[in-house]
Amino acid sequence: MESKTLTVLIATYNDRVNLLDRVFAEAHPHMRYIVVHQVDDQQDYNDVAEKMCQGRNDIDYVLSSTTGVTKSRNIALSLVSSDYAVFMDDDVRLADNFYDTIIASFQSSPESSVLTFQAADIEEGGLLKNYLTEQKTHTRISILKVGTIEVAFDVKAVKNCGAMFPEYLGAGTSLPACDEPVFLARVMSRGLTLTFIPKVIVFHPKLSSGKEFITENSLVCRGVAFRDIFGRVSSIPVIVLFYLKNRKKFKLTGQSALLALFKGYFKTHFNESV
Structure with a gap:
């Protein structure tokens, strides 16, 4: 062979x-x-x-x-x-x-x-x-x-x-x-x-454990990804479940983690052929 x-x-x-x-x-x-x-x-x-x-x-x-x-x-x-x-x-x-x-x-x-x-x-x-x-x-x-x-x-x-x-x-x-x-x-x-x-x-090299989310973009990118992976309808409960599961890891100052996730969900300016 x-x-x-x-x-x-x-x-x-x-x-x-x-x-x-x-x-x-x-x-x-x-x-x-x-x-x-x-x-x-x-x-x-x-x-x-x-x-x-x-x-x-x-x-x-x-x-x-x-x-x-x-x-x-x-x-x-x-x-x-x-x-x-x-x-x-x-x-x-x-x-x-x-x-x-x-x-x-x-x-x-x-x-x-x-x-x-x-x-x-x-x-x-x-x-x-x-x-x-x-x-x-x-x-x-x-x-x-x-x-x-x-x-x-x-x-x-x-x-x-x-x-x-x-x-x-x-x-x-x-x-x-x-x-x-x-x-x-x-x-x-x-x-x-x-x-x-x-x-x-x-x-x-060893990955950091218990990762915290400290910037808005660290959550915006996940909102984008969830929408791309699951589609516009199915991604909504996925985003909510992600938010509920990881609430203790969100360390954004003066910002809503859930709103950052949905900011990614609604982000539509990408110009790319897939």
């Missing part, structure tokens, strides 16, 4: 490109990397790029003047041509069995075009979240907890369905979160099956 190819799509920004040494695994005959490097600090990174690719023919470096991680993801998505791909950040370390785990999981789940996996703490090794312990098909509720670095996908299926990351959400924009579930919801809306696999593929 012909071996399947896998590409790691990495988004990085300014001098964070210097972190990538620990992201690249030992060269593998069926793995490649696409690095999209967004630069706006007027620095010259030619030497860094040359050093990164020196001795490696499996790294494609793309310099971009765009801003926002979702634009980086979409650039990488437009360039990838392997059988499968996975999104990664610039501060991760791939698991030793990264390639084998992903390829074997797709082969054992032929009905799935997108698989999500587990991530573990890069220093202590424990799981970053309270993941399920069994394989399960995703719903629009379960994708709300998925991080980008947990996502692997069938390249042909996802590209053919036309789903892209929402460039009005995510790090580097005024609405700095929730781009992952909106992307996954778009994939789901086009009829593709998404499945969770309880296996670790990546190590990442």
Whole structure:
């Protein structure tokens, strides 16, 4: 049987490109990397790029003047041509069995075009979240907890369905979160099956626990995302339930958290083809 190819799509920004040494695994005959490097600090990174690719023919470096991680993801998505791909950040370390785990999981789940996996703490090794312990098909509720670095996908299926990351959400924009579930919801809306696999593929710095919401935009982006994921009618009870469940985490000064969520729900100025 012909071996399947896998590409790691990495988004990085300014001098964070210097972190990538620990992201690249030992060269593998069926793995490649696409690095999209967004630069706006007027620095010259030619030497860094040359050093990164020196001795490696499996790294494609793309310099971009765009801003926002979702634009980086979409650039990488437009360039990838392997059988499968996975999104990664610039501060991760791939698991030793990264390639084998992903390829074997797709082969054992032929009905799935997108698989999500587990991530573990890069220093202590424990799981970053309270993941399920069994394989399960995703719903629009379960994708709300998925991080980008947990996502692997069938390249042909996802590209053919036309789903892209929402460039009005995510790090580097005024609405700095929730781009992952909106992307996954778009994939789901086009009829593709998404499945969770309880296996670790990546190590990442520990996530902060008990996250508090201290800015209006941290809630506005969730209102936008809930509307995009669930639709205009079904998203209303979802927003209310989110508000009730997380009331103790809202730390906005002189503002209503519920109004901020609905401000996102009514936000309509986006101009994007999805």
